[in-house]
Amino acid sequence: MFYPVYLNLKGKRVVVIGGGEVAERKTESLLDTGASVTVISPHVTQRLTSLANTKRIELHTREYVRGDCKDAALVLSATDEPEVSRAVWEEAKAAEILVNTADTPALCDFIMPAIIRRGDLTIAISTGGASPALASRLKEELSRFLGPEYELFLELLAQVRPEIQRRIQDERARKALHYRILDSRVLTLLQQKDSDGAARLLRELIEDFTCQERTS
Secondary structure, eight states, X not given: OOOOOXXXXXXXXXXXXXXXXXXXXXXXXXXXXXXXXXEEOSSOOHHHHHHHHTTSSEEEOSOOOTTTTTTOSEEEEOOSOHHHHHHHHHHHHHTTOEEEETTOGGGOSSOOOEEEEETTEEEEEOOTTSOHHHHHHHHHHHHHHSOTHHHHHHHHHHHHHHHHHXXXXXXXXXXXXXXXXXXXXXXXHHHTTOHHHHXXXXXXXXXXXXXXXXXX
């Protein structure tokens, strides 16, 4: 059983061993984390070359050698050479670095879930390695349900959160207000592309709730 967790990789070194489509996907998933990503492989996809040319990743077009994992926070191994995968695993384990080896759960400290992102909303789907296809299918289904309005909704909530915390001291009352907002038409208005209306309704809900708290 794996323990689900989100890691802060900003400014930390992450090494990706491999240059094929799997390595490309793993690298892409790291781009917005703020990590310093190094890809090592004698052959890489055109996309990885492009990322290197635009300085978004560091690329070494050569075979893996022991020592490549030094100072890494994470290592992602995505090569189809079992000997290389084993060597990367052994180096990472010796240095107490977390490592993921594609399609080889026995050589993994963690697994890569299917991810849905809507701004600050992140949903990770994992089957514990039993069926990546099922995780992918669930991602497709949830993606259809979670439209871009959820990103806008979170942006609005982030804007008013400090004010709510300042104006409503009681934790249970704050929780009640947040659920009132969730049960309101704010999200529906965002789905209808009425951002101004959603913002006005959110403001009204906060003001009405605050007044009720004062008079209760």
